[in-house]
Amino acid sequence: MVLGVLVISFELGEFDVELYSAARQLLLSAHHSENHRVAAAMRGASGAIYLGLHLGSKRINVCAESSALANARMAQEPSIHSVVAVSMDERGEPQVTKPCGVCRELLRNYGPEARVLVDAGGDGGTVSLEDLLPYPWMRATETEWTTRSPGIGTRDPAR
Numbered sequence: 001m002v003l004g005v006l007v008i009s010f011e012l013g014e015f016d017v018e019l020y021s022a023a024r025q026l027l028l029s030a031h032h033s034e035n036h037r038v039a040a041a042m043r044g045a046s047g048a049i050y051l052g053l054h055l056g057s058k059r060i061n062v063c064a065e066s067s068a069l070a071n072a073r074m075a076q077e078p079s080i081h082s083v084v085a086v087s088m089d090e091r092g093e094p095q096v097t098k099p100c101g102v103c104r105e106l107l108r109n110y111g112p113e114a115r116v117l118v119d120a121g122g123d124g125g126t127v128s129l130e131d132l133l134p135y136p137w138m139r140a141t142e143t144e145w146t147t148r149s150p151g152i153g154t155r156d157p158a159r
Contacts, residue, residue, distance in 0.1 A: 008118070008125040015082065016117055016126060019043055023064075023086045024094040026051050031088055038097065040064035040085040042111075044077035065103040069110055080111025082126070096124055104133040 019041045027039035030053055038054040042065070052068025054061065065085055072080060085103075086094040096119045099107065107114060108129050115126040 008127050010125045019084045027094045038064040038087045040068040042068045042083045043081045045079045080114045082115045084117035
């Protein structure tokens with residue numbers, strides 16, 4: 001992200017379409033309006049594709065991206081290269097959707113350089129995880145800086 005401007009690429013390649021197709025096929029075969037609402041596909045650094053499916057119940061939901069990430073890690077995939085999640089539209093057709101905040105945090109830990117396929121107002125594009133989550137959650141001890149206490153007019157523009 002450059003000064004608050006989202007950097008998106010609408011130049012999708014063969015690997016992007018293949019990833020979408022894998023997630024789409026999974027959702028078409030396993031969709032259930034309550035238990036399996038989203039499917040995800042991730043491409044690891046090795047080139048392998050890992051699938052994940054939303055798991056839902058009355059009390060808890062596990063995101064499709066989380067289960068795809070778990071599958072990748074179980075296969076000893078060192079990092080994630082790209083990600084897509086799909087959910088059904090009102091016509092019953094899988095459409096690209098964006099990861100929730102929890103999944104963005106998880107993905108940032110396992111694939112900080114990953115590209116994410118997103119719906120950008122009806123057009124498919126890819127963005128970096130950093131663009132999706134420019135300020136990830138961190139403990140104060142994990143930062144490389146000291147955060148000043150909030151105050152009116154105390155921001156140093158040179159910093």
